[in-house]
Amino acid sequence: MPIYIGFDASTQSLSAMALRVEGATREVVCAHALSYDEALPHHGTRHGVLPSDDPRVAASSPLMWAEALDLMLGRLSADPRLDRDQVRAISGSGQQHGSVYLAAGALDTLGTLDPARPIAAQLGGCFARPVAPIWMDASTGPQCAELAAALGGADAVARRTGSRPTARFTGPQIRRFATADPAGYARTAHIHLVSSYHAALLAGRQAPVDPGDGAGTNLMDLATTDWWPAAVQATAPGLEARLPPVAPSWTTVGPLSGYWQARHGFPPARVVTWSGDNPCSLVGTGLVREGRVAVSLGTSDTIFGAMDAPRVDPIGTGHVFGAPMGGFMGLTCFANGSLARDRVRQVHGLDWEGFAEALRHAPAGSGGGILLPWFVPEITPVVPEPGARAYGVDLDDAARHVRAVVEGQFLAMARHSAWMGIHVGAIHATGGAAANRALLQVLADVFDARVLRFEVGNSACLGAALRAVHADARASGRDIPWDEVIDGFVAPLAEPPIVPVPEHVRRYAALRAVHAACEAHALGHGPDPAAAQERWRRAVPIEN
């Protein structure tokens, strides 16, 4: 029975998941994960990142990633649950935005590796730059400003590429390298994303970038899903010749290279173009069409969903990426997620059960009080200097303080994701804090949408494996519907969904304007919001 493998090359680890799929049989055969720090300590990473004196700089090692792939294919090969001969197709997900700089001849090397030796020992001459800047890098502010100026302003770049010039995005990173190290840039023959680099390693040849990850570069035109010549030219000289082609997410790169076949005993399985972790998560959380969003409640909180059209965020903090099904996806990220909830929890000496209890005890709407929980610099809206701001919230009252932090987060999420234009019928909640039903009740009430919980798993890895299923069927002449692809793998937990409470929905609908007024005031471009709060209190007479 055919087996499909998905990889997830994330910041801290490499994971793999194998699925068995045929007709009604759909099961996870096995899943593995290796942490870069633990499995490959000689590369000296911490949480997958190389140490740096400059806190704005974040890079990792592309050699380490290749070594991890070798190790992982070895583990899969040795797993008795996995019948290697049945592996039909392989795809993957990569942390977005990171870039790998390959020297001339590197692709030939990948195609002619000696299976008797580990890959890492054979890549010596392959890298024009030994490190790969990753998404946590924030060192390219000047390059973002230069690119905005060259391309008609930040908003013009956002309309074309889906995002304003953004520090972690690949284009500004390439520009920084090309100017800081012109000799290194001159040695560079190919610039890969983390995703396309891994696909090239597996296939032993050039691999394309898909529109999901291509949109994370500030270099791809959403309208053509191809590189935007003006941005490519403005970014660095001769960049066009160094970028891989952009191709649909289901494109076959080639068969698994002879190296992996001979070294770990796999068949010439189809290597399918890799994508970014967020686009893969879209598939892995079952959001294969517009109408639902996923809310991931982790260290940071993220909201994302499929979009039929590339609608762009007018305030510029959201991102539009290609979706692996075709079409697009919107994503907005909030830095003050679990971290902010945890701060408030600790102020009142509560455990998480106590936090949930407190949440239930305060009235919905906190009497018109608003907390802007910017404990660390916030991405959405942009708040470079941290500092939480409270408007009419009794911070000594644990229940009200807890309620206000959660409401402040979800009101911000609802307002700052409205640009996606998605009519949210249901929310798929994931991430650690999704364990808390009281929290999800507020989410349901603020969005006026049902909330369904999904098993917390590696949705990017699952999404990658499911993309391999889809691409293999398509290449075999069967354009399999996405609902059929995800069927049996992506299902909500067997529990009643969390449904909105009409009275709370009414209060929050009115509270959005108050939240907007408080935020504008805190950011220094709005009047004192007390009048807006007073209007809300008169309109919504509740137990205060």
Ligand code: XUL
């Ligand atoms: C998205 C982003 C992160 C990385 C993490 O824009 O930077 O989600 O993809 O791997």
